[in-house]
Amino acid sequence: MDPALLELALTHRSYAYEHGRIPTNERLEFLGDAVLGIVITDALYHRHPDLPEGRLAKLRASVVNMHALAGVGRAVGLGALLRLGRGEELTGGRDKESIVADAVEAVLGAVYLDHGLETARAVVHRLFDPLLQEAPGRGAGLDWKTSLQELASVEGLGAPEYHVGEEGPDHAKTFRAQVLLGGAARGSGSGRTKKEAEQRAAAAAYEDIRGTEVEGDGPAGNPAGPAPAGGPVASPRLPVLDLPTPQANGSVGSPVPPAASAGD
Missing domain, CATH: 3.30.160.20 (Double Stranded RNA Binding Domain)
Known part of the structure; x- marks a missing residue:
């Protein structure tokens, strides 16, 4: 994954404001929201062929919402990598649901830009398949x-x-x-x-x-420990995003698994 793009995906507006109004992750968040939406909607549509639109919408809402996204972000340690302003640091921004959830979408937007829709789809399935499987009972x-x-x-x-x-x-x-x-x-x-x-x-x-197990419930997870003043650890790295460089023919090899087929 392009380190500069990942760094941008982790840059909250509070950090940008304190460092000369540099670019923030909000545009990537906007893009990632759309990527997540189409992948989850497509999966639900094909996995539940007999459900009406209203029920599908409720299933999607149980997977794509701030609480669920924040749970996913906490599970992969996203909070510790965020670039936050001092004010957000002092008020526990690394564990705020809204900030972590937005960062998840921004990272997905970055994956899409760097590797395309199919690799982004694979990452979404890796992160969200447990929620998709639990959705009918949530x-x-x-x-x-x-x-x-x-x-x-x-x-x-x-x-x-x-x-x-x-x-x-x-x-x-x-x-x-x-x-x-x-x-x-x-x-x-x-x-x-x-x-x-x-x-x-x-x-x-x-x-x-x-x-049943509900993602991200109970006590407030494991808030990230202190980070360097206002920024993430050096060279931010998420194991789930150890993506290979696309080959000349456009195919992508391991370590990202192929996305689940539409009928799964």
Whole structure:
């Protein structure tokens, strides 16, 4: 992967503002959003030939949303590589869902520019196939609290009750939420905002009731440790993006596996 393009994909606007308004990852994010959308939509269309449009849209929403994207980004250690301004560093920007999710899309946009759609498709499948497989049994994805409330009603468990606490200084607070059903704790989660903590707690409770694993639920993952002032570690590298140079005939060899066939 072109190191300069990857570096651009990891450059948040807060870093650009503090360094002379250099280019940011926002254009790549815009492109990557479209790439992710077409790959996931194509996969769902072919994997579920009998589902109507409305149901397909809900499945896509459970895979392509900020919470899910942030979970994918955390799983590959993207937060530690981000180029952030000092303000975002001080407020935990490396673990903010919106920042990590946007960076995932920017990286996908960079892969598309550097290697084309088929290699980008392979990377999307490598990162998102677990979510695609779980999609039929997942909640709405966009709002785990609503999904949990609906599931609890069906199961006769009563209305969810949330308890939220906070810790840390004002500029770097962490919120911790616990959700109870029938007086029993069923899930917990933490986040940079009260809403994020409650959503994670709801996702964990949903998993507990359904007995399924929800990507990125529960406590707020493993926030990245300190990084050099405002920037990523030197020579950013993501193992999942160890892509070969396309051959003269346009084919791409290992280590990226071929994309799953449309009928899979």
